[in-house]
Amino acid sequence: GAVVSQHPSRVICKSGTSVKIECRSLDFQATTMFWYRQFPKKSLMLMATSNEGSKATYEQGVEKDKFLINHASLTLSTLTVTSAHPEDSSFYICSALGSSGANVLTFGAGSRLTVL
């Protein structure tokens, strides 16, 4: 079945630094990837939609300069949290939609970001 890998699974950084999270589709090509943020015991909130070769579409209220998304290839999308602050601490999850037309989203295992 389709597999989406996220790296790193956990990251701790100092306030003011930038952190990059990778989302890879391992056995399929993903034309579209979605990035979500999840707070403890809360639902998933969509941050942005990432299409290969084009600029990401951000949801209302999400700072595009804060959360940089790059989808440079059909198997890789990255989320960079720039100048991270403690309030950016969260669980970030990506999902990928295959180009085969199956219309099934596959989620990564998530990345836990802790900003000190």
Added chain:
Amino acid sequence: QQQVKQSPQSLIVQKGGISIINCAYENTAFDYFPWYQQFPGKGPALLIAIRPDVSEKKEGRFTISFNKSAKQFSLHIMDSQPGDSATYFCAATPGGGGNKLTFGTGTQLKVEL
């Protein structure tokens, strides 16, 4: 209009019992309704999904019931097991599933021995 309301927030069921989680939506453009299971520290995994052209879909111990006129759908877990203890999210999307999902608020299920 984009919200998906989910209840209950938490649920405790005895082993072997039936777990029932309910969701309601407003947007009539939604035409794909998946349920996801999430374990702590992991991403959601697709459990089962339904389209509005059927009223029920069953896969093993998991059944989705769908009421199009009431704009409600529910997940039934038969013979609930301790390994089913997880957070369950309903979701909805237009366009057959290839678009962004709108998630419910989640239900924490605990199955006790």
